[in-house]
Structures are given as C-alpha cells and as structure tokens.
Amino acid sequence: MSESGQTAYKNLMVWQKSMEFANAVIDLTEHLDTDRKHFRLVEQLEAAATSLPMNIAEGKGRFSRKEFNHFLFIARGSLYETMTLLDIFQMRGWIPSDAYLSLEKQSDEIAKMLNGLIRSLPLTD
Numbered sequence: 085m086s087e088s089g090q091t092a093y094k095n096l097m098v099w100q101k102s103m104e105f106a107n108a109v110i111d112l113t114e115h116l117d118t119d120r121k122h123f124r125l126v127e128q129l130e131a132a133a134t135s136l137p138m139n140i141a142e143g144k145g146r147f148s149r150k151e152f153n154h155f156l157f158i159a160r161g162s163l164y165e166t167m168t169l170l171d172i173f174q175m176r177g178w179i180p181s182d183a184y185l186s187l188e189k190q191s192d193e194i195a196k197m198l199n200g201l202i203r204s205l206p207l208t209d
Contacts, residue, residue: 109133
C-alpha cells in the first residue's frame, strides 16, 4: 500500500515501537503487585500508554504536516504521562525494578524517535 494509504502509519518505526511499549504496559498491569486494586490509576496508565500509538496513527491520517506534528506532540505527552505513572507505581513497589527499567529504556528510545520526527517535519504544508 502506498504512503498515502490507510495504513501508512504502520510503516513508521516509532508507531511500531509505541505499539510494543503499550502492549508491554498492558502486560505489566495484569500482574501488579498490590493488595488493593487501584483501578483508576491502572486505567489511566493503560489509557496513556495506548494513547501514544493512537495519536501517532491519528496524526499520520491527517491531511497536513502541521496536524501530524500536533498529534506527535500529544503522543509525546502521553509517553511522559505513562512514565510518570510508572514512576509512581515503581515508588510504591507495585512493579518490579527490571520491568520498570525495561519500559524506561523503551520510553527513552521512543522519545528520541518522536523528537527526531517532530524536528524533521516542516511546520508549513
């Protein structure tokens, strides 16, 4: 399918990495180490993590680079929101350190990719 096709976003490495990251976060939430179920925080974590690839895809589907850029900024915000929630979960001892460090490493890679893509897009169409 061509770049203008309906699934062009799937060709973006940052989208692919974001999907892997979101999946890993969802896997993690299914095995939280907490007696209380903090449903609101868990739902917020899953929503933030899945918002990342969804905003990349939505932006890619827009008709202008300016709009795509806007959605990439939103995706980056979702990434930072996800990591902040993971920081809280880590501080509370709800997730293992190795899982946190793995997600942090993925997050750093995705942030660099998003920043590079944002810088590469001209602000005018």
